[in-house]
Amino acid sequence: MSLLLKLDQVSKTYNGQRGVQDLNFSMERGEIVGFLGPNGAGKTTTMRMITGYLRPTEGKVLLDGMSVHEQGRKVRSRIGYLPETPPLYPDMTVLSYLKFVAKLRDVPAREQKHRIDEMVSRLGLIGREHQMIRSLSKGYKQRTGLAGAIIHKPDLLILDEPTSGLDPNQIMEIRDLIKELGENHTVLLSTHILPEVSALCSRVLIINQGKLVLDGSPDSIGNSMEDAFQVHLTVKGEADYILPILTSWGNTQEHPISVGMHKQSGGLLELQLSTPSRYDYREELFSMLAAEHIPILEMKKQDQTLEEVFQKLTMTEIKDGSELSSEESEKAKKEGRKRK
Numbered sequence: 001m002s003l004l005l006k007l008d009q010v011s012k013t014y015n016g017q018r019g020v021q022d023l024n025f026s027m028e029r030g031e032i033v034g035f036l037g038p039n040g041a042g043k044t045t046t047m048r049m050i051t052g053y054l055r056p057t058e059g060k061v062l063l064d065g066m067s068v069h070e071q072g073r074k075v076r077s078r079i080g081y082l083p084e085t086p087p088l089y090p091d092m093t094v095l096s097y098l099k100f101v102a103k104l105r106d107v108p109a110r111e112q113k114h115r116i117d118e119m120v121s122r123l124g125l126i127g128r129e130h131q132m133i134r135s136l137s138k139g140y141k142q143r144t145g146l147a148g149a150i151i152h153k154p155d156l157l158i159l160d161e162p163t164s165g166l167d168p169n170q171i172m173e174i175r176d177l178i179k180e181l182g183e184n185h186t187v188l189l190s191t192h193i194l195p196e197v198s199a200l201c202s203r204v205l206i207i208n209q210g211k212l213v214l215d216g217s218p219d220s221i222g223n224s225m226e227d228a229f230q231v232h233l234t235v236k237g238e239a240d241y242i243l244p245i246l247t248s249w250g251n252t253q254e255h256p257i258s259v260g261m262h263k264q265s266g267g268l269l270e271l272q273l274s275t276p277s278r279y280d281y282r283e284e285l286f287s288m289l290a291a292e293h294i295p296i297l298e299m300k301k302q303d304q305t306l307e308e309v310f311q312k313l314t315m316t317e318i319k320d321g322s323e324l325s326s327e328e329s330e331k332a333k334k335e336g337r338k339r340k
């Protein structure tokens with residue numbers, strides 16, 4: 001892998017108001033990176049700066065070491081962008097739209113036909129070529145938009161909420177397409193749908209109130225954020241007998257372990273154990289239960305989900321977000337409630 005995109009101390013203010021602030025991140029070739037954040041966090045602003053449509057107030061966006069804003073068209077032609085609402089012309093057919101975009105994106109004339117055929121086939125548009133865009137379903141409109149975004153074979157593809165407004169089947173289809181595109185493009189994808197990130201992305205960036213608050217792989221996020229080590233345990237036996245043993249053992253450990261909720265069903269006892277540090281106590285727990293002849297049926301470390309991490313990161317900021325205007329704060333709270 002090699003470095004493709006770099007944002008260096010990028011900030012954008014709108015008439016003195018914060019858009020995004022001091023963004024630093026980079027993307028390697030071949031990555032699919034999920035870009036998450038609540039409404040108004042700064043995702044679209046960031047994406048528009050990367051594509052060159054918007055100039056940062058401060059900092060630099062570099063593609064392969066070249067400034068997107070200083071070197072203009074040459075660099076921008078290596079980026080494909082699908083905005084949240086694709087710039088489609090309803091009175092054009094799919095084919096005439098793709099011809100138009102191919103010209104606009106400087107695809108050499110002799111290559112245009114071949115490239116359009118390739119897009120039509122790759123994006124599942126065969127049979128729709130002569131259909132007016134206005135009469136296409138949302139899913140097919142999105143496919144057409146995607147075809148237009150990659151017709152010039154960009155190195156970097158920026159997708160702003162590509163599955164928003166689609167039905168569940170269309171979402172699955174577009175997701176599969178993005179996965180395929182990810183095989184030979186580098187993709188930055190903004191979304192509100194967290195399972196989409198786990199399904200598609202090798203890395204996730206979370207932005208809140210214009211600042212980057214997390215950068216990591218979807219799997220590692222649960223661990224890195226964790227300030228506790230939680231274990232879900234199922235043992236054979238009765239709560240009356242087992243709970244006192246576990247509690248007194250937990251209290252005497254170097255990292256005290258507390259017994260959370262428990263559930264008895266038939267002869268099985270399910271328990272939640274937790275320590276307020278990241279210390280992994282599973283081996284000691286195993287040895288103690290074995291010595292007490294308490295059979296373990298299941299012992300599982302519990303990671304925080306991406307949803308929990310996202311909520312924690314974005315809600316904390318909202319709770320002490322005294323700098324927010326009351327309108328923004330109200331919007332942010334509503335957003336937080338929706339995600340519960």
Ligand SMILES: Nc1ncnc2c1ncn2[C@@H]1O[C@H](COP(=O)(O)OP(=O)(O)OP(=O)(O)O)[C@@H](O)[C@H]1O
Nearest residue numbers: 014018019020037038039040041042043044045046
């Ligand atoms: N043209 C503009 N003029 C003034 N303020 C703007 C403009 N565009 C965005 N903003 C402000 O910048 C901040 C970031 O907005 P942005 O649209 O980038 O967020 P977002 O994360 O894409 O949100 P959403 O998920 O709702 O699309 C917000 O506070 C927004 O009100």
